[in-house]
Amino acid sequence: MVSLSDPAVQSYILYSAILALKVLVMAFLTARQRYAKNVFANEEDAKSSKGKVKLDDPDVERVRRAHLNDLENIPAFWILGALYLTTSPEAAWAALLFRTYTVSRIIHTIVYAVKPLPQPARAIAFMIPVVVKWYMGIAIVSNYISAL
Amino acid sequence: MVSLSDPAVQSYILYSAILALKVLVMAFLTARQRYAKNVFANEEDAKSSKGKVKLDDPDVERVRRAHLNDLENIPAFWILGALYLTTSPEAAWAALLFRTYTVSRIIHTIVYAVKPLPQPARAIAFMIPVVVKWYMGIAIVSNYISAL
């Protein structure tokens, strides 16, 4: 029922991998801020870089909040997207959801942590993926509700 | 071996989706506290809502700790539950584990972030899902230990 030759499945695989790499980039955005400001979270890091320990630098914390927001959202997409594929969605529609999700999350990171913009830029880039997840989640629950 | 017609698989899909939606609810519980107290984590949010930046409001932080606790626990359930299905568990037993897990995590959120209760309410709601995950994890490792 779920086959690797299904274009919806291929789309899920591609965008899930892109999102995973996007999450990995966050660690480098944080490190870039830490080295730019020379502030670190651990004694041993400050020592090896001749910087200091500081846990409330606003530029570092902004990137860390964007990173945490990814953790709050993207693993939920990975599971909901995979389970949504088992409900036999129309392939072009599923691919559109996955693509919209991924592009919005990338924009979210940019307007949050790379080039901060006034609201509602980030709110919109946050809400579109949330709506995609609720839509898939409700589709899954409706489809399997008899297993309650 | 793992088939969508297996009731254990259907149960896994249903409860995993419910848990994903439950995680998404946490962002709204946090937002509700932020707007009630008018405290925000980012300058641009405070500006658009005429509130102030404050990172240590106790009511907001309580919901955020509950959210983080979900991130520490629920993705591990998603993977362990899926892998546990490959060990051919008895369907009714697997469904009981998934249902118990999900109900306990929902109670955890309620007693942590919605209506805080004295301990050991939260400790019990935390430990039951932990035991379910260790049980499934040990079953998986035992089954595949020859792949070490």
Add this chain to the structure above:
Amino acid sequence: MVSLSDPAVQSYILYSAILALKVLVMAFLTARQRYAKNVFANEEDAKSSKGKVKLDDPDVERVRRAHLNDLENIPAFWILGALYLTTSPEAAWAALLFRTYTVSRIIHTIVYAVKPLPQPARAIAFMIPVVVKWYMGIAIVSNYISAL
């Protein structure tokens, strides 16, 4: 195409379960520090243990940073490893990647939160798994790029 009899799949299942259990251990490392120092994050926990609320104890925060680092890295491995299996990797090579990833992440936890070591111990234990994930992520994206 992805079969439970494939040694690469069995290796993925085994190491993913080991990593999930490793993440669960972090909660107990945090609790151990909390009880040793008698500091807690919530009023109701401090009350039931006759301790005090303190959110900046350095020993507790160190374990919490190690835990958060797991959340930033290990779910991305779970999804990338699973998707990588769909690209028909050579089994022994895939198993080597999964084993290297898992061993490095366990060392990361030890040198971060159990027995802190000077850098670059933790940096190396962090970078090896990051390289494994980028390698798998690029392999997946290359394989499915036509689904963009």
